[in-house]
Amino acid sequence: MSAGEIPPPGSVPVWMELGDHGKRVQRGAERRSRSPLRRRSVERDRFGRARPRRSTSRERDRRRRRSRDEDKFKGSLSEGMKADQDSSSEEVMEDFDAEEEDEEALIEQRRQQRLAIVQKYKAVNEDSNMGSMASEPSSPQSSTRSRSPSPDDILERVAADVKEYERENVNTFEANIKAKHNLIAQEKEGANPKKPSAPDMFTESDDMFAADFDSARLRAAGIGKDFKENPNLRDNWTDAEGYYRVNIGEILDKRYDVYGYTGQGVFSNVVRARDTARAGQEVAVKIIRNNELMQKTGLKELEFLKKLNDADPDDKFHCLRLFRHFYHKQHLCLVFEPLSMNLREVLKKYGKDVGLHIKAVRSYSQQLFLALKLLKRCNILHADIKPDNILVNESKTILKLCDFGSASHVADNEITPYLVSRFYRAPEIVIGKPYDYGIDMWSVGCTLYELYTGKILFPGSSNNHMLKLAMDLKGKMPNKMIRKGLFKDQHFDQNLNFLYIEVDKVTEREKVTVMSTINPTKDLLADMIGGQRLPEDQRKKVMQLKDLLDGTLMLDPAKRISINQALQHPFIQEKI
Template sequence: MEPGEIPDTNSGRQQKKDYHRKRKSFSSPTRLNKRLKEESVESVEDNFATKENQKLEFLKEEIEEFFDQQNALNEEAEIEKRRKERMEILKKHKQDNNEVEAVSDVQKIKSLNDDNGYDLLPSKEPIVPQVDDEDSDEDGDDMFSENFKIEENVKITADGREKTTLVENYDDHEGYYKTIMGEMMDERYLITSHLGRGVFSSVIKATDTKTKQNVAIKVLRNNETMYKAGLKELKFLKSLMEKDPTKTKFVVSFLGHFEHRNHLCLVFEHLSMNLREVLKTFGRNNGLHLNAVKVYAHQLFLALSLLKKCDIIHADIKPDNMLVNEQKNILKLADFGSAGNLVEVEITPYVVSRFYRAPEIILGLPYNYAIDVWSVGCTLYELYTGRILFTGSNNNQMLKQIMQTKGKFPLKMLKKGMYAHHHFDESDNFTFLSQEYDKIMQQEVTKRIKFYKPVCDIKGNLSQLDVFHDEKNRLLLFQFIDFLEKCLNLNPEKRISPEEALIHPFITM
């Protein structure tokens, strides 16, 4: 500004108006939808990702306080359980002593022992449970144990003689790698424990001797099919990491890969536990605090937005495949062993774990990213209530439970479904054919059922759990119900998208 020049107050007012206009755009879903159309989705998502840390800090104390309280309750329950066990032992011990004192003749006691084969006196030796080697997860894991075998490989030489060589048996009969505690993998990863196994692989915990950090190593089974599946997963992981260099999209961090004794090994950051374990520990039959569910929902849909950018469908979202940190306030999507590209979709009725399987999969319709949204909706319901939403014993009973909660399917879906005729009678206006087991007749029977409206909808189920006494938290619950309804829309074309989910009032409030 030149000396003596009068400042332009109009420009200041205009800047202030622009500021408030932009601020309002984040408070109104209608304006946000318009903004998403005008601007790139990526810029809006990045804005939310930046604000995520602020939201986490804001809710961190409340979430940590919830988990601390649950820890205290669990400890008290464990102490009470042990106290009752001690009382039972003392009571039984006292009864045994009374029985012994009632027998005055020592020779009579000896006679009873000899004749009946048991001792009236309580044993002072600890009872050691018998372990079946075949059922043990650690069978053959220790190279110094008796179960670790060295196989003989016999070859016939040119002169007809047998030549025997020793081959180390590092795999079990199913091709899983036998974890050896203290073994060094890839000259840097020191194995410390066995975390578990799935259909495709086993997972071990190790210490990275270069960074001094704990890592989780996914060891694929030793066969050609699993190796190819591992290479496919590796491709997806690299794509996700390239699209998320700042690691703000809440997908588990992929650190590298290597091969070890004919096994493909994928290295990830190590996280505390999965959501299934969180529910068992902190929310059995009761669920988690709604604020914790809200934070997890926000993070999950940021992860889904990243997958959509990479044209990846996870196809196995469930609490077991979501990992949390030690403080339980950061969640990351994991396990891309079942993932696929949108262009590679093959219609099959058995994609995704059954309880989290979208109806379009069961009906045999072409599917897309919407199947992951359905799985997240089922998971969020389970997190809040502590109960699985749909528990059908097969695909047919899954459809029955879905219609009991969401009502009948649109005729358009049933007419286009490749497998719809397995579950509906097309000649009778698509009456549902419920395949059930009759306990009286002791055989499978087919019952014809017509669905018109939900028998027990999500709103009714969750309204019964309304424990909030203040208006703000009650409003949050109603927004959560609306959020779930949009995630679990029967029509995948009308189901909420990751971009729309990130601007829903349940997330933004």
């Protein structure tokens, strides 16, 4: 085409042929008259030339949305054009607004449909969970699945329950136990004469809080005598075993006036004293034995106690409070809050062969699980939980977990078959499998059974016997767990059959019985209820306790109930 010739129609873009007003009219006319098929199939470039486009459904949708987005602002001030109230422009914008509103309405409709479907399935799931909970009211898994409070809410609720129990039972502890004694006595009326009870294996206990400690040893240590400093004994403060020779009336660290003796344990002896620097406040002073191993153990306990106390400034988690420490005559001394007695002594004095009231056991359970929660927060394993290491106050309503001499960081767990006192030792320790917080949960389960029944759950005479008793309750240990044990060969053969080692009653020789299968024979609920005609509310709580114990005593620690699950269990959450 030569210069000066008029180009044929269609070869020049519309924007070159029309003025401002014409352009807007043209756009409106094109928008109203343009065929949807034509829009989808042909698109012109900036010079008005038609170019082919892919016509897939996805591309067509994308073009349609892009076209609407581009048209949205054309003819408006956003393009730098003058505002014009032209009627045709208004019609175009009205058409676009109507199309946009239709699309938004469709999107909103689909969104509401999706929400309705989600709510429908959510309601179905909740109904099924509630149904399973109704069919298994005592299952820890079902009870925790249906609850949704936060962990902090759960802890607050349990702590509030503990406080309420303390207020309501200041003077009822002994009365409740007497009521339990009477129930059991009624069932025994007319029965066979009472068999002589088994010898108390804790009578000669060397536990640090033993009530009936050997009086001859006390006299040898000078307990009960008025203290008079003997210059000839100034270099003889420690006996041959490394224990400090305690004297009533002496002053420790220029402030602690010793007035009583509590007992002696493996690591130390404990005295009662009054702090003259704190207006005679009563304290318990634990005096560590003076040898290298015991000093090292004492310093480790000091470290863990400080960590636990710092993590619980408000004293809500029931671990013993450490006031301070000092050295006296080369002995490390730890100063604690004073508490009345330990649960071993409580059982001996009030619940021998009978146990404690279910109300007390529930509150003690709550407090022990709170202590386990704090231990886990601080990455600490106690590794020696038992009634002897749990102290109570005068009213027997508040307990504190004590004696952290065996404690360790969870990452420093040494594989040894003799960790934890034997009756409370988890099976993974016995077979030499790596362990964690589950060993303390197992010990708590054994302790709670003992608190309610007054009897030791697993009174094994050896590690092998402990495994047999545990499997009598729960069945044979899973092969997968056995294979992971470093000491499995001591208790299982190559085919993973249990090798039960016992002494023949006739020949008094050791014999080994190969057991390929072990079926549960011990009935936990029957042992706990016995012949008692319990009131319905108490019977319900005992059944819940049995269910909780089933969770704490799983042989496989991976299947054992967690601390959070235990805190949400009906036995813990539901009041009597």
